[in-house]
Amino acid sequence: MIDVPPVNRPSAFKVAVALVHYPVCNKNRETIGSAVTNLDLHDLARAGRTFGVDTLYIVTPYRDQQQLVQEILDHWLTGHGAEYNVDRKEALSLVRICDDLEGLYDAAAARWGGRPTVLATGARLEGERVRPYETVRNEIFAGRPYLILLGTGWGLAPEVMQTVDGFLPPVCGYMEYNHLSVRSAASIVLDRLLGKR
């Protein structure tokens, strides 16, 4: 994990979001590493800041991809972007970079003095380990720390599921079609868990 200063910003909830680029699935359900998308960082950071998320972790083992993330952050946190759009600076200040899931879990545990409850998201998750949004929301509002994993590409690889405490229900409508972008899914999940009602 890249050495970054501790987060000193007050935040509303003990909730972190991790955007995972490895291990994820490709179209053929093979495990791959995906490339970082600039707009993912912006959209998830803006949604995270709007809904009171503490930290947005970007998980990628690739040094060139970590460097890309760092360059984007530098532009918006201390470069021209910081003057051009202070709101964007505030959002992107949530971002931290991690090498892998182990580094992610260590960072999240260090942040709150113990491992948070880790929940995976996905379009096809089901079974006993699925926790209703309302239950998780109530626990968040009661102060329990949570880490929400989002997969890029065609979603989190199966091996990730062994490392988590449970799943959030798939986000869907009343159609059979269910192919949201990770930006859409993340936004909806945060609204369901943390949105003002």
Next chain:
Amino acid sequence: MIDVPPVNRPSAFKVAVALVHYPVCNKNRETIGSAVTNLDLHDLARAGRTFGVDTLYIVTPYRDQQQLVQEILDHWLTGHGAEYNVDRKEALSLVRICDDLEGLYDAAAARWGGRPTVLATGARLEGERVRPYETVRNEIFAGRPYLILLGTGWGLAPEVMQTVDGFLPPVCGYMEYNHLSVRSAASIVLDRLLGKR
């Protein structure tokens, strides 16, 4: 408006979404026309298809921007993309191009034999004209046609508000910060109105 074949796909709801590129606000609250963003088309089409939206209108008066949208559609509907990802083809088949608000309202009225109820979205809308999500959701499920306007840039220009029937409440969390991308806001609005519960 560009001449396009009528929509023959069965859809769950009489709901259309319009992504407006003119007239919208810039950072200084001046009225401008914004550029089309490729990822907006994909994310909104995928969310629209997932939640059972009938049509996604892209509103821009600029011929070069309309041409860009058409090229994206051609790639995914009949070009290489149609074979590479059939799910994306299905989503992008929702897209229609309009020159302006007048063309948009005409197209929506032609689709359902009369003007739908038109609601604007925005981060700062308030007052008597705001309609609760639950009310609109119930009317949609009862079969009433709706057209939801989303603004790009810094949001729909004030003059748009004179042309609509009402507003949807701003999407927000419990923080003062409220700067969602249009992709995030659109996804959350659709989930609140059409999401499976």
